[in-house]
Amino acid sequence: xxxxxxxxxxxxxxxxxxxxxxxxxxxxxxxxxxxxxxxxxxxxxxxxxxxxxxxxxxxxxxxxxxxxxxxxxxxxxxxxxxxxxxxxxxxxxxxxxxxxxxxxxxxxxxxxxxxxxxxxxxxxxxxxxxxxxxxxxxxxxxxxxxxxxxxxxxxxxxxxxxxxxxxxxxxxxxxxxxxxxxxxxxxxxxxxxxxxxxxxxxxxxxxxxxxxxxxxxxxxxxxxxxxxxxxxxxxxxxxxxxxxxxxxxxxxxxxxxxxxxxxxxxxxxxxxxxxxxxxxxxxxxxxxxxxxxxxxxxxxxxxxxxxxxxxxxxxxxxxxxxxxxxxxxxxxxxxxxxxxxxxxxxxxxxxxxxxxxxxxxxxxxxxxxxxxxxxxxxxxxxxxxxxxxxxxxxxxxxxxxxxxxxxxx
Numbered sequence: 001x002x003x004x005x006x007x008x009x010x011x012x013x014x015x016x017x018x019x020x021x022x023x024x025x026x027x028x029x030x031x032x033x034x035x036x037x038x039x040x041x042x043x044x045x046x047x048x049x050x051x052x053x054x055x056x057x058x059x060x061x062x063x064x065x066x067x068x069x070x071x072x073x074x075x076x077x078x079x080x081x082x083x084x085x086x087x088x089x090x091x092x093x094x095x096x097x098x099x100x101x102x103x104x105x106x107x108x109x110x111x112x113x114x115x116x117x118x119x120x121x122x123x124x125x126x127x128x129x130x131x132x133x134x135x136x137x138x139x140x141x142x143x144x145x146x147x148x149x150x151x152x153x154x155x156x157x158x159x160x161x162x163x164x165x166x167x168x169x170x171x172x173x174x175x176x177x178x179x180x181x182x183x184x185x186x187x188x189x190x191x192x193x194x195x196x197x198x199x200x201x202x203x204x205x206x207x208x209x210x211x212x213x214x215x216x217x218x219x220x221x222x223x224x225x226x227x228x229x230x231x232x233x234x235x236x237x238x239x240x241x242x243x244x245x246x247x248x249x250x251x252x253x254x255x256x257x258x259x260x261x262x263x264x265x266x267x268x269x270x271x272x273x274x275x276x277x278x279x280x281x282x283x284x285x286x287x288x289x290x291x292x293x294x295x296x297x298x299x300x301x302x303x304x305x306x307x308x309x310x311x312x313x314x315x316x317x318x319x320x321x322x323x324x325x326x327x328x329x330x331x332x333x334x335x336x337x338x339x340x341x342x343x344x345x346x347x348x349x350x351x352x353x354x355x356x357x358x359x360x361x362x363x364x365x366x367x368x369x370x371x372x373x374x375x376x377x378x379x380x381x382x383x384x385x386x387x388x389x390x391x392x393x394x395x396x397x398x399x400x401x402x403x404x405x406x407x408x409x
Contacts, residue, residue, distance in 0.1 A: 058126050060118045067117035067133040068110050074134070077209075078107035082141040084203065085191070085211045089143060092163050098155050101146040101218050108140050138190055139212040146221050149261045153187060153215050160213060164191035167210055185254075186216040186224065219253050219260075283328040290316050296327050297353055301339055304353035315354055322365065322372050323404035333402045334360040345395045346388060363392055364400040 086105035093100060117133035120126070130136040147153055160166060168190040190210045198207035216224070274292040277283065278299065286292055290312035298304075324330055339356030342363060351359075362369045362385060370389075375381040389399060 058128065060120070060128065063128055064114045064118035067130075068114040070134055071108075071113045071140075072110055075107055075110065078141040081206050081209055081211060082107050082143060084206060085141065085193075085213075086143045088163065088197075089145065089159075089213075092159050093156075096155070096159065098152060098159070099148065100152060100156075101148055102144075104144045104146070106142055108137075108142065113137065113140070138210055141209070141211040142214065143211060144214040144216075144221075147215070147217050149264055150217055150257050151261055151264075153217070156215050157187070160189055160191060163194070165194050166191050185220045186214055189213040189215070217257055219257050223250075223253055278327070283331050284326065286327040288316055288319050288324060288327060288330070292327060293319070296330070297357055300331075300334075301353050301356060306352060307354060311354055315357070318374055321374050322361070322369065325404065329404050333364040333400070333404070336398070336400070337363045342392065342397070345391055345397070359388070362388065363397055364402045366399045366401055368401070368403065
């Protein structure tokens with residue numbers, strides 16, 4: 001498998017794939033039969049010999065120049081094709097709520113195309129791998145989808161098969177294992193616009209052309225970018241010490257990908273469990289997280305759609321700073337107090353959910369709330385909240401002395 005250069009970071013030509021359909025592209029005129037050269041007649045022992053005729057060495061430089069010239073005429077088309085396919089993919093990802101790190105697109109650069117066109121054939125090094133480059137090179141338009149986690153690549157696989165006609169699919173990871181080569185894991189696709197979409201005017205001119213799609217995780221992408229600079233293609237060419245370090249690094253990256261995925265899966269399980277417990281009012285042992293706190297307060301004080309996720313994150317850190325360990329402690333502390341009534345005592349319009357929640361905490365903990373609050377180092381905070389406590393007392397509110405550190409459950 002050829003290793004892509006920096007200006008050809010997207011490419012699958014050379015990979016072992018099983019085509020499911022032909023991949024048409026822009027055609028160019030036949031360049032004709034290679035020139036032949038006549039070797040001069042020579043004589044042996046005074047006997048004149050018949051001149052021998054044979055093909056001259058293939059002119060790779062001329063082949064490359066012509067390929068680049070032909071490609072420059074159609075490159076704008078592939079710029080448009082890559083952009084359109086990337087836009088469709090981004091829209092589909094949003095509609096399915098699939099989060100990815102990035103969606104990149106490009107048309108192959110003329111220099112990269114020329115170098116690829118001039119690649120010698122493995123079967124016959126005196127002939128080019130691509131006799132008709134514009135017809136045979138399939139990564140003229142390319143899109144790369146970089147995901148955070150491995151599981152997302154499976155979601156994208158389903159998306160591509162549903163939204164496009166998939167002509168070929170190539171799993172680089174499996175190929176590398178089979179060939180005992182180093183490289184980056186990545187799944188490559190050749191896709192076309194589906195017939196129903198191609199009927200629309202904006203897609204009609206792209207109906208017969210293929211686009212290469214690369215899908216890999218952010219760690220796999222990091223490996224690929226570094227590998228492009230290192231340029232080792234075969235294990236036999238690598239010094240033993242470097243080979244050992246390559247193997248260790250490859251293993252670490254794969255473990256990291258798996259662990260990140262496992263962490264996300266476990267986080268999803270914990271969130272689901274916490275939600276079920278909060279809904280059932282079973283708060284003992286439910287860890288205080290932004291997600292769990294929001295569910296608890298929505299149920300206790302009513303939802304407030306103006307509040308951002310960041311605000312719940314701040315409140316979670318505040319509760320832990322005050323010494324709370326689970327939501328049962330929080331419920332026990334604020335149970336005697338009415339947030340709306342405390343809001344009325346302070347005066348002004350009805351405050352948001354988290355502000356009323358803090359008023360309840362302050363009433364429950366008293367001076368302890370002020371002393372251990374993350375903002376306690378600011379005099380304005382201490383003075384303001386001490387005045388609030390005095391107002392509560394004046395209105396007959398019993399100020400508590402709840403200590404989360406002494407009320408663990």
